[in-house]
Amino acid sequence: MSLLDVRGLTVTYAGGAQAVRGVDLRLDAGRKLGIAGESGCGKSTLALALLRLLPAGTRTGGEILLDGEDVLAMKWGRVRAVRWAGASIVFQGAMHSLNPVRRVGDQIAEPILLHRRATPAGARKRTGELLEHVGLPAARASAYPHELSGGQRQRVMIAMALACDPRLIIADEPTTALDVMIQAQILRLIERLVADQDVGLIMISHDLAVLAGTCDRLAVMYAGRVVEEGPARQVYEAARHPYAEALSAAFPRIGDPASRFAPRGLPGDPPDPSALPSGCAFHPRCPVARDSCATDDQPLRAAGPQRWAACVRVADDEREARAAAGTAAPHGEPDSPEEARRTTP
Numbered sequence: 311m312s313l314l315d316v317r318g319l320t321v322t323y324a325g326g327a328q329a330v331r332g333v334d335l336r337l338d339a340g341r342k343l344g345i346a347g348e349s350g351c352g353k354s355t356l357a358l359a360l361l362r363l364l365p366a367g368t369r370t371g372g373e374i375l376l377d378g379e380d381v382l383a384m385k386w387g388r389v390r391a392v393r394w395a396g397a398s399i400v401f402q403g404a405m406h407s408l409n410p411v412r413r414v415g416d417q418i419a420e421p422i423l424l425h426r427r428a429t430p431a432g433a434r435k436r437t438g439e440l441l442e443h444v445g446l447p448a449a450r451a452s453a454y455p456h457e458l459s460g461g462q463r464q465r466v467m468i469a470m471a472l473a474c475d476p477r478l479i480i481a482d483e484p485t486t487a488l489d490v491m492i493q494a495q496i497l498r499l500i501e502r503l504v505a506d507q508d509v510g511l512i513m514i515s516h517d518l519a520v521l522a523g524t525c526d527r528l529a530v531m532y533a534g535r536v537v538e539e540g541p542a543r544q545v546y547e548a549a550r551h552p553y554a555e556a557l558s559a560a561f562p563r564i565g566d567p568a569s570r571f572a573p574r575g576l577p578g579d580p581p582d583p584s585a586l587p588s589g590c591a592f593h594p595r596c597p598v599a600r601d602s603c604a605t606d607d608q609p610l611r612a613a614g615p616q617r618w619a620a621c622v623r624v625a626d627d628e629r630e631a632r633a634a635a636g637t638a639a640p641h642g643e644p645d646s647p648e649e650a651r652r653t654t655p
């Protein structure tokens with residue numbers, strides 16, 4: 311059983327914005343899944359849905375199985391028990407997430423006490439250990455957030471996320487507000503913690519290069535859907551969906567100095583989720599769109615080993631491969647993530 315198994319997740323905000331539209335994702339313990347996409351593609355909405363943190367009036371559908379238990383079907387008492395202990399979130403911009411008038415040690419101890427994991431004295435001891443674990447002296451527990459640098463505050467947020475030994479950590483743009491050197495340190499810290507503690511990591515970012523350097527797998531979202539998913543390096547270096555390709559070209563390529571000077575932008579913006587275009591939601595911006603893309607949406611299809619993409623070009627390749635090799639799915643791969651789920655124990 312996977313640590314996290316998201317099946318057909320939909321999220322519609324009270325005003326009608328369809329922020330997440332049928333997302334399937336899987337994650338095993340000790341693995342790192344990156345979720346990429348421009349601002350407004352639904353990444354944060356997906357993260358909030360995983361812990362039922364969406365505003366009242368938001369409608370959700372599908373299943374979010376955390377260790378086999380559907381988060382969307384849980385009673386509130388169970389949801390509260392799962393937050394911090396089953397899964398926790400590290401948000402972007404620690405200054406806004408930490409309480410400015412409370413010492414950081416007290417804030418780290420809070421979930422430990424809330425979940426009755428230790429006595430107040432035990433929670434203080436654990437807080438010191440957690441701070442050291444994330445590379446800060448235990449004595450910093452008595453500091454207020456404004457007395458710490460941005461990188462130190464983000465370390466505090468990570469310590470807090472680890473406080474109740476969660477099985478899953480969701481990091482939403484954890485390094486966006488930090489300078490490049492500190493960003494690299496925090497990313498290495500997160501990687502080490504995931505490896506040491508065998509937790510699953512979902513890291514959300516608009517920066518495909520950061521995700522490719524940190525995660526095992528990468529899912530690219532556009533207009534509330536996953537349009538490509540696969541091994542992180544492959545998606546970053548040889549994307550099959552035109553949107554994933556454009557997103558990848560918008561960032562300097564790791565180890566390729568030439569591309570540092572020639573990142574390419576993608577004109578336009580993601581669509582308003584209350585008024586989505588017909589057919590493939592990317593077609594108005596797609597450089598290779600055809601007439602049929604304005605009317606026909608494409609499901610995720612096998613685009614290589616453990617790889618899926620939702621584009622008519624992949625459908626063409628699939629048709630050709632089927633014609634050449636009989637009726638079996640190309641690459642010997644399951645046709646879709648749902649099929650993979652059915653065939654993988």
Ligand SMILES: Nc1ncnc2c1ncn2[C@@H]1O[C@H](COP(=O)(O)OP(=O)(O)OP(=O)(O)O)[C@@H](O)[C@H]1O
Binds near residue numbers: 323352355582
């Ligand atoms: N509370 C809300 N009510 C209505 N619409 C919302 C709400 N929160 C987000 N949205 C809309 O849902 C869509 C997805 O937003 P979301 O924040 O999930 O995207 P994102 O990819 O995480 O972007 P960012 O990186 O800017 O956070 C956007 O169009 C946004 O305007």
